[in-house]
Amino acid sequence: MSDSRPAGPPPPIPLTVLTGFLGAGKTTLLNRLLRHEALKDSVVIINEFGEIGLDHLLVERVDEDMVLLSAGCLCCTVRGDLIATLEDLLRKRDNGRIAPFRRVVIETTGLADPAPILHAVLYHPYLSMRYAVEGVVTVVDAVNGEATLDAHPEAVRQVAVAERLVLTKTDLVKDADRLERLRQRLRRLNPGAAILPADARVEEIVSGGLFDLGGKIADVAEWLRTEAVEEAERRSHAHQHGHGHDRGHDHGPDHAHRHDVNRHDERIRAFSLVSEEPIRQGTLDMFLDLLRSTQGAKLLRVKGLVALAEDPEHPVVIHGVQHVIHVPAILPRWPSDDRRSRLVLIVDDLEKETVEALWNAFLGKPQIDRPDAAALSDNPLSLRR
Ligand SMILES: Nc1nc2c(ncn2[C@@H]2O[C@H](COP(=O)(O)OP(=O)(O)OP(=O)(O)O)[C@@H](O)[C@H]2O)c(=O)[nH]1
Structure with a gap:
C-alpha cells in the first residue's frame, strides 16, 4: 500500500x-x-x-x-x-x-x-x-x-x-x-x-x-553563551581573592552589592562545567538524573552541549528547567571548533563546588576526599548538603 x-x-x-x-x-x-x-x-x-x-x-x-x-x-x-x-x-x-x-x-x-x-x-x-x-x-x-x-x-x-x-x-x-x-x-x-x-x-x-x-x-x-558565563565566573572568583586586581574588575557603583548576601539575587548564580573528553551516554544520564533528583528545586536552568563518547561528531543539546531535564536535539555537527562538552547552570542557593564534585566523580576525575562514581551511584545522597 x-x-x-x-x-x-x-x-x-x-x-x-x-x-x-x-x-x-x-x-x-x-x-x-x-x-x-x-x-x-x-x-x-x-x-x-x-x-x-x-x-x-x-x-x-x-x-x-x-x-x-x-x-x-x-x-x-x-x-x-x-x-x-x-x-x-x-x-x-x-x-x-x-x-x-x-x-x-x-x-x-x-x-x-x-x-x-x-x-x-x-x-x-x-x-x-x-x-x-x-x-x-x-x-x-x-x-x-x-x-x-x-x-x-x-x-x-x-x-x-x-x-x-x-x-x-x-x-x-x-x-x-x-x-x-x-x-x-x-x-x-x-x-x-x-x-x-x-x-x-x-x-x-x-x-x-x-x-x-x-x-x-x-x-x-x-x-x-558559555564564554560569557566563564568570564563572569572568572571575575567573581578574582573578586573573592583580592580586590580589584583582575583586569575585568572595577569598583563601580554595584560594588557594595556584591557583599550583601541577604539580597535575593546574591543567591542566584551561573556557572559552567566543562569536560575536554567525550562523555558516555550512560554517565551523562546518571549525572543529570542525580542532579535533577537531589537538587531539582535549586536548578533554575540547565543548558548544555555535550560530546557523547558513542557519537562525538553529533553533539547533544541539553535543555532543562528545575527538575525537568529534556534532550531536545542531536545536532548534525558542532556549531564551532570548540568541541568541549559544556553545561551552563543557573542555580538558586546551590554551590558550584557541590555540583562540580558530582560532575568530577561521574567523569572519573580524581578528587581529594571525594567519593568516586561507584560510591555515588551506590549512595546517591552522599553529596547532599
Ligand atoms: N518611554 C517608554 N515607555 C514604554 C516603553 N515600553 C513600554 N512603555 C510604556 O510602559 C507602559 C506599560 O507597557 P505595557 O507594554 O503595557 O507593559 P506590560 O508589561 O504588558 O504590562 P502588564 O501587562 O500590565 O504587566 C505603557 O504605557 C507603555 O507605553 C519604552 O521603551 N519607553
Whole structure:
C-alpha cells in the first residue's frame, strides 16, 4: 500500500515565552514583534490574568476562545490548562480548522514564574515533540528594574531563566550610571543572556535561540553563551581573592552589592562545567538524573552541549528547567571548533563546588576526599548538603 504522506514527525513549532514584571513593557514589545513578517503566522497565548489591551488589535473572532489579530496572528486566552490549550491548537492546526501557525508566543502575567510554563511543554511526551521551546524573553523596565528586583523574587527568577533580556524605557533614564548598574546586575544574575535594547531587531529577540523559524537548529553557541558565563565566573572568583586586581574588575557603583548576601539575587548564580573528553551516554544520564533528583528545586536552568563518547561528531543539546531535564536535539555537527562538552547552570542557593564534585566523580576525575562514581551511584545522597 502506498502512502504519499511524508515520513517522520513534522518539524517542531518554535515556542517563545515572553515574560517580565508588571508594566515592564511586554505588550508594547509583543505588538512590535507581531507586526514583523517573521512572526506573521504566530499564535499568541495570554494567560487569564494578563491585562493585555488587545482591543485595538482584534479584527475577527475565530471561535469562542480565539481571536484573529490584525497582524495575521491568532490569539487565545488560557483560562485553564495551558497543556490543554497547546494540545487543542495542534489538533485544530492538524485538521485544518486553523491556519498552520509557525510559532507560538506565550505572554505570561507580570507575576508569573516562567519555569512551570516551560515544564508544561518540556515534560509532556507529545507536546515536547511538537513544540520546540526556544526560550524565554524577559522584559526589564529600566526605570523600575532595580526596585522591582529588590522587592520581588519572581522578577529575579524571570531574569535568571531568560535567554534574552530586553531593556525597556531606557529613554526615560537620564542617569547613565544607574542604567549601567542595572545592566551589571542583570549580567550577574544571568551572564549567559543577551541584553538587548527595546528597539533591537525582531530576529535578535525571537530567533537568537535554539531553533530558527523553520524549526531548524540555529546558533547553538549563541544560545549557550558559555564564554560569557566563564568570564563572569572568572571575575567573581578574582573578586573573592583580592580586590580589584583582575583586569575585568572595577569598583563601580554595584560594588557594595556584591557583599550583601541577604539580597535575593546574591543567591542566584551561573556557572559552567566543562569536560575536554567525550562523555558516555550512560554517565551523562546518571549525572543529570542525580542532579535533577537531589537538587531539582535549586536548578533554575540547565543548558548544555555535550560530546557523547558513542557519537562525538553529533553533539547533544541539553535543555532543562528545575527538575525537568529534556534532550531536545542531536545536532548534525558542532556549531564551532570548540568541541568541549559544556553545561551552563543557573542555580538558586546551590554551590558550584557541590555540583562540580558530582560532575568530577561521574567523569572519573580524581578528587581529594571525594567519593568516586561507584560510591555515588551506590549512595546517591552522599553529596547532599
Ligand atoms: N518611554 C517608554 N515607555 C514604554 C516603553 N515600553 C513600554 N512603555 C510604556 O510602559 C507602559 C506599560 O507597557 P505595557 O507594554 O503595557 O507593559 P506590560 O508589561 O504588558 O504590562 P502588564 O501587562 O500590565 O504587566 C505603557 O504605557 C507603555 O507605553 C519604552 O521603551 N519607553
